[in-house]
Amino acid sequence: MAPSYTETQIPFTVPGVDKPCFTYCKIFGDLKTTKKRPLVAVHGGPGFSHDYLLPIADLADDGETAVVFYDQFGGGRSTHLPEKNGDTSFWVEELFLTEFDNVVRHLGIQDGYSVLGHSWGGMLMGRWASRQPKGLHRLAIADSPASMDLWVEAANYLLAQLPQDIQDKLKKHEDAGTTDSQEYKDAMSLFYDRHVVRVKPMPEIVAAGFQMMDEDPTVYFTMNGPSEFHITGPLKEWTMVDDARKIAVPTLLINGFYDEARDSVVAPWFQRIPKSRWITFPNSSHMPHIEETEKYLEVIREFFYGPFSE
Template sequence: MSPDPSDKGTVPFREYRTWYRVTGDLKAGRPALVAVHGGPGSTHDYLLALAALADEGWPVVHYDQLGNGGSTHLPGEGADFWTVDLFLAELDNLLDRLGIADDYVLFGQSWGGPLAASHAMNNPAGLRGLVVANAPASMPLWLSEMAALRAELPPEVQASLLRHEAAGTTDTDEYYAAMRVFYDRHVCRIQPWPQDFLSSFMEIYNDPTVYYTMNGPNEFHVIGTLRDWSIIDDLHRIRTPTLLIGGRHDEATPTVMRPYADLVPGARWEIFEESSHLPHLEEPERFTEVMVDFLKSL
């Protein structure tokens, strides 16, 4: 159970609204940890466990990126609207509106990882630390590793996935059942799925506009606008103290995350041996230890 929020609401972003939630005191003297969720097109829910870090002395900010959760939904907008620059601008706006742009840490998970890293490339003066968790730096590299992980699935599961992807019937129960085999191995190994993760999972499919446009129907069939996106060439620009987090069974394999380790100066890399894509849920005690140790080092 995550601590109760100390504040929540929305802030204006252009003509839209961004929903946020604060746990702890933003004026307590320590940098706020801002949780940048995955997707694109997911919600903050599956990262709510991070709110417990407020009990350790760091205020925590969650928010729902535009198009999902408590933020403005825009199901009529097309691919030209949903861009990386849009979400970078939204993050900048949130930091300014909450008054924390001069003292904060970013925790970017999955898609939130390269988004937070892209923010850090400009070396904002108030950014004290960066955590990149379970995240790609290159979508082509991600797709290559997805193909390798898919090849390890049972033959009948692979056949079902390929048949529905070729037919364009990725919204059927049969495809979902085959998809779950992959998810249960490489996204969340806890059974049944924790409620926080299930909430975000269902939110994506309640309004899949952003996810389907930028990603595709699931984590391993990426056919959206991000399919060729890479930030590898610019990772060397990051000068912020950086922690990398990955799971041994993660869809974000060590190969996927290695560009961060190789190219971000001084990056520290922690692999969680019993986790897949969600170490904060799969190994919560060690996750908290690693995070607190990193935050204290800043």
Template sequence: MSAGGFTTGEIDFIVPSTGQATKTWYKVYGDLANRKNRPLVALHGGPGVVHDYMLSLSDLWTKNEIPVIFYDQIGGGESTHLPEKNGDGDFWSVKLFIAELNNLLKHLKIDEDFDLLGNSWGAMLAAEFATTKPKGLKNLVLASGPASMELFMASQKEKLARLPQEIQDTLKKYEDAGTTDDPEYKKAMMPFLVEYVCRLKPPPAEFMVCLDWLEKDPTVYYTMNGPSEFHIIGTLKTWSIVDRIPEITYRTLLTNGRYDEVDDNCLQPFFDKLQKVKWIQFSESSHLAHWEERDRYMEVVAHFLEV
């Protein structure tokens, strides 16, 4: 165990089509070999963001002795970047990220007994992973993740309409021109992020790190999502798990915030179709309840995980 209470490492992740050695970087809070409680694996959002904005979940280790595992999904953060795959929708697939998760679980020797928490895209990935019936998965937390992108885009459209007309016009101007990399477009995005993604002022430094990484390498985010949370033109645009939700048989906790970009309509299919489900909404939060109502969020998750 390091002085900071965590250990880090890299795992070889073989992806033949890359023609190179690729690695997954991870961080573990707790001792996986001598543990009191089942480990929790945290799946970050994006796609193409990094683990840093999930780090508040390390509270589950310091307060509840739940080992927590973070990692940067391939294409982001400290894991291997593949900018040459920008725009390659066949490469950046759900299947790729499921394979990476399975590789991580086996390497850390926790594939026989673990819990899973995904936020945003991470919740979408967690739901997809759960449909593969992993035998070691016990509990599932789907935090602010939509059941379909159609529902998510409807939520975004409704929220964009609440912004000042000047901001709406600016966003549309750059989207129509295909110049969403312009600094003015990024500036015009901020009121939406402040209202529906993270309402803390100032926002956590760990969240800002994620925005910095997207600036450095937007490959995965642009390919799968698009240039922003509300201009979705990537391969996930038609994604849906609605018809496959009944295949998820694990105890599941749904969470979102009252002001979340992932509104209640986005979660409703999960609540309607899951066999063992509980839904908690955080009244003072948007998309990052694990920061915006940090203490309560950890209490809710720890209780659900039966600690």
């Protein structure tokens, strides 16, 4: 069992927003007494919440480690701005990098911490690490593409493996702009069952994130689009292929055998980051921390708190 946690709301000043804003944060362990560098876990989406990453909190069960979770701005329990739906000039990568910097500084850990970013969170933290921030010690990029071109290519490959009638329904609604229909969502669920989380029934901590995002899809819809494989937002142009070589800290790369983040989307990270290690979980898709929890915790505990060898 992970130790008890504390919750806080971190004030976040956002240019162009004339109301008080905050980032919700949950901390397992004690940042003041931890003997090891704290770990910050950064969730995916964009627009999801931290809930589905909570198995990682078990790292703090030794009483010497602190694990920090937060809900990114616009999602989860943080400030929402549904009035900004569709505003691609507002929902940009830099907003979330600024928020991350605000979180670590508010918590007083900016001089020494490690990060695990999952999916979009891994993309975001890859960019953060490429700027070589002073306090970053180690980085895990979990189930994240090095570029969205590669992501779309991988998604198209996986979609082609679905039954033809499912493919036809997905294309029909994407062409018609009716991706909010129940038929589209039902067809989409087969892809998610195979390549996002294979545990059945869907764990409550995963379902909670999907429910919150369904209630306010502003960030996900604006930046990404209606689904994991139909990318219509500005993230379609996102890439770290050129900048990955700037990541100087030891980096762990993670994906699952059935992952929508196929080997082809992870490989450029591995090829370019000077100090990197890559592990693929054989019985997992996009959430090996859910699908192979015990092994996952063993791997990341050794990486973050043990000796690193390339």
